[in-house]
Structure formats: structure tokens, C-alpha cells
Amino acid sequence: MKFEVLTIFPEVIECYLKHGVVGRALNKGIAEVKVYNLRDFTTDRHRKVDDYPYGGGAGMVMQIEPFYNALRHIKSDGIPRKVILLSPQGRRFSQRIAKEFYKEEKTLTLICGRYEGIDERIKAFVDEEISIGDYVLSGGELAALVIIDSVVRLIPGALGDELSAEEDSFMKGFLDYPHYTRPEEFEGMRVPDILLSGDHKKIALWRKKEALRNTLKNRPDLLKNLSAEDMKILKELCSEINK
Numbered sequence: 001m002k003f004e005v006l007t008i009f010p011e012v013i014e015c016y017l018k019h020g021v022v023g024r025a026l027n028k029g030i031a032e033v034k035v036y037n038l039r040d041f042t043t044d045r046h047r048k049v050d051d052y053p054y055g056g057g058a059g060m061v062m063q064i065e066p067f068y069n070a071l072r073h074i075k076s077d078g079i080p081r082k083v084i085l086l087s088p089q090g091r092r093f094s095q096r097i098a099k100e101f102y103k104e105e106k107t108l109t110l111i112c113g114r115y116e117g118i119d120e121r122i123k124a125f126v127d128e129e130i131s132i133g134d135y136v137l138s139g140g141e142l143a144a145l146v147i148i149d150s151v152v153r154l155i156p157g158a159l160g161d162e163l164s165a166e167e168d169s170f171m172k173g174f175l176d177y178p179h180y181t182r183p184e185e186f187e188g189m190r191v192p193d194i195l196l197s198g199d200h201k202k203i204a205l206w207r208k209k210e211a212l213r214n215t216l217k218n219r220p221d222l223l224k225n226l227s228a229e230d231m232k233i234l235k236e237l238c239s240e241i242n243k
């Protein structure tokens with residue numbers, strides 16, 4: 001899986017890619033990220049990337065030319081790619097979309113804006129606009145990293161054995177179950193005995209029940225198309241809660 005990032009702050013992207021799961025996946029060569037500094041695609045001596053807005057108003061607007069020059073340079077290899085603009089106006093990103101991007105197997109070219117916006121004519125070169133949530137960030141870089149991180153985790157070999165954890169919970173559409181590790185007791189708070197029992201069947205059932213409890217509490221909207229088994233556990237849970 002290949003990613004390309006267009007940004008005026010390449011260090012922001014590069015430093016994140018040195019660490020953890022994504023860092024290891026890149027070192028293993030199962031993913032590749034190329035970061036392009038927009039200022040390298042300017043033509044003036046001040047390497048300007050922004051200008052005053054037509055129509056007036058506060059702030060600056062990013063010029064189209066550096067993006068156009070960078071995209072023309074990148075696209076000269078003729079490889080199929082999906083050009084994604086990160087902005088609050090985009091389609092809402094989710095695990096489902098991460099899987100969609102992964103399965104498409106196209107290079108993802110991520111355009112990160114700053115300032116008040118990018119000249120609207122950028123849309124002529126964009127395949128898709130994506131938002132990671134309804135809040136305003138200072139630039140698209142964090143959103144680009146969210147997409148890279150979530151898609152890289154889907155590549156076989158990217159995770160160690162954590163993938164099983166990924167499979168167990170949110171990937172199946174529920175929130176995660178509680179996790180514990182040593183010590184067995186901390187400040188009077190004990191690890192649930194079931195987790196010390198070694199009874200893997202019971203533990204799996206407990207984890208599913210706690211995942212449903214968390215989902216019912218924080219994201220009831222995710223409780224749809226439940227299997228008969230899950231519905232049984234949910235009913236048990238509701239009768240416990242309503243005691």
C-alpha cells in the first residue's frame with residue numbers, strides 16, 4: 001500500500017511515521033509513504049504557497065499552482081491513484097472507509113491544506129474529499145495521519161498478534177471490551193476474577209458481554225443486525241441493568 005502526502009509541514013508527517021505499528025510496517029516495506037513539501041513546487045524566491053483571498057475577508061488562501069505542480073510531478077509515473085482532499089466538508093471517515101481504501105489497492109495521495117482553505121479550483125484534481133470529524137483543525141496533516149494509520153493497520157503483517165484484538169471488537173462493529181494487565185489489585189481495584197480463571201470460553205463470553213455493555217452505553221447506534229447469540233447476551237445485560 002502506497003501513500004503520498006502533500007503538505008507545507010513534512011516534518012509533522014515524517015515524525016509520526018518513525019514510531020510504532022506504522023513505523024515498523026514502513027521499515028518492513030509492507031507500506032510506503034512519500035511526503036512532498038509543497039514549497040518545493042513553488043516558482044518564486046520566497047516559496048510562497050498562499051495569497052490574499054479574492055472578495056476580501058480575513059486570513060489567507062492556499063494557491064492552486066504549488067498543488068498543481070506537485071500533482072503533475074507525482075502523476076508523471078502514470079500509476080493509478082486516488083487523490084484525497086482532507087477537510088471538514090468531506091465524507092465522514094470510518095473503519096468501513098479505511099477498509100474500502102485498503103481493498104481498492106490504489107496509491108492514496110493525501111492533500112493537506114492550511115490557512116483558511118485551498119483555492120476551490122483544486123477540486124478539479126481531487127477524487128474525494130474526506131473529513132475525520134466535525135471539528136476544525138489547523139491543517140489536514142492530522143487527518144492524513146489518521147487515514148494512513150488506520151489503513152496501514154489493515155495490511156497483513158502490519159500488526160503483531162494485536163490484530164486478534166482488532167478482530168475481536170470494533171472490527172466486528174462493537175466498542176471494545178475492558179482490558180487488564182498486572183498488578184491483579186491496584187488501589188483496591190481488582191481484576192475481574194473471570195479473567196484469572198483460565199476458562200477461555202467464559203472469558204470470551206464475558207468480553208462479548210462487556211463490549212455490548214460499552215456499546216449500549218456509549219454507542220447504541222452500533223447495535224444493529226445483532227446475531228441471535230448477541231441478542232441473547234444483550235437481553236441478559238438489559239435484565240441485569242434493570243434489576
Ligand SMILES: Nc1nonc1C(=O)NCc1ccc(Cl)cc1
Pocket residue numbers: 062086087088112113114115116117118130131132133134135136137138139140143
Ligand atoms: N476535520 C477535518 N477532517 O479532515 N480535515 C479536517 C480539518 O479540520 N482540516 C483543517 C484544514 C483543512 C484544509 C485547510 Cl485548507 C485548512 C485547514
